Amino acid sequence: MTTTRLGDYLRSRRAQVAPPDVGLPEDGRRRVPGLRREEVAMLARISVDYYLRLEQGRERRPSPQVLDALSEALLLDDDGRLHLYRLAGMTPLPRHEGSIERAVPQLLALAELWDHTPALILGRAYDVLAANTLGRAVFKHLHPGANLLLAMFVDPSARSFYADWETAAANAVAGFRFLEGARPHDPRIHDVLRTATENSREFADLWRRRDARGKSDAAKVLLHPDVGELTLRMHAFDVRSAPGQQLIVYHAQEGTRTADALRLLGSLAATRPGHRNGSRGRAS
Template structure:
């Protein structure tokens, strides 16, 4: 039984790596999935006893050399390696913040100029702090004040909004664990985590995988109720003036059906905002 976040993470990631992933033979007699403790210790070139102490929480301050070796043994990507360092106490943690977050007005003014780029501003616990006009048009199920993670698991309409909900949900959980590792004492993160864990078995199962990675350049396929399928690329930027906040922007390749759909949604959203009435958008063919 683990007694630390470090030990819990090591155990969870060990279960996700198969012997064949690291060039070890499969013997067909494993009672649990993934690597054995002895195999991780061998790959990291540390003693089995020392590795056991790490998993059991009896050793909580491994050296940077040990963390690097474990990262390699467990095939961690850059985000996973950073998360491992954080929970081992090897990187400075940010100061404790209050529970109220606000969007920078200048940032919102800039985002409103992007008439072909949907944008969302997320807080440090995936709270939606703000959206530009096109962002609200592309994500009709979201409103400022809602939480992106809780919406993913507790709003039934979101399941049909994502062409691959399982992948989107797994990425959301991995991103949230990455945030939680950076701010382990944040009360808002704890509140969202508790709500999601108590309200969704699917979230709880994904949380047990211990995946940790930040948002990055990725493609999303959305099934918009008004204009149909949208294929968007996503980029995420840290907001330097508000540590923990992220600006998530989406774009479409020019000349595609999605680019046409974004122009239509932008035009309709601008017209609606100016107070004119418009018919519902026609589906693009």
């Protein structure tokens, strides 16, 4: 019998699911453990013949809708769903695109321990989902609930905040193009894109260039209204537990004027009431 890694995975997963786990009766007359093929097909709302072709390797390119239906039927967690997509040669779309996107609480709690390190958590459409205390002190225009891309082009304070606004703006647009390419049907990305296009000719011009690149480690020179020039190194990390989200961390070389300025900002921010309230969800 012909088989594939995809078929082997489906067969092994259905063997791990007990009928009561998915609301089916346990009739006691099963020759093999787990679900029957007919039951998986019924739960995924596909034909038994189509599911059989998947297991036997005669069908190798199921649609994202079928893969998601099988993920639900087989009770796959996020890692299992990702593996299923990879075996089918596809990149998964984000789950629950219409839900409220929130920062991972444990990640924000960790970032709050960094007294001298500004940090932001960005959503899949560059929404600012959260910032630690020092991050909010440095990036006043990027309060939780704001959008990094829209702030860059619509908020007048952004132009005086970035020492080289033109380069920062071009990088933001290229990064957003990179996000849009990974999630072309995401409604929140479309909403931000439409708003930016309608409100900024400069954004529209940059968008037409079709530059696409993810955030990379780079030096940033910022002109803070309270402490003056800050030279920070930026690092971007994907959040594995929340696909599409990014942790953006900035640091200054020890012994520099910027490091001293960050300590001053952190001390001032820590004395303000409610300074730990740094997270907020964003509806897609």
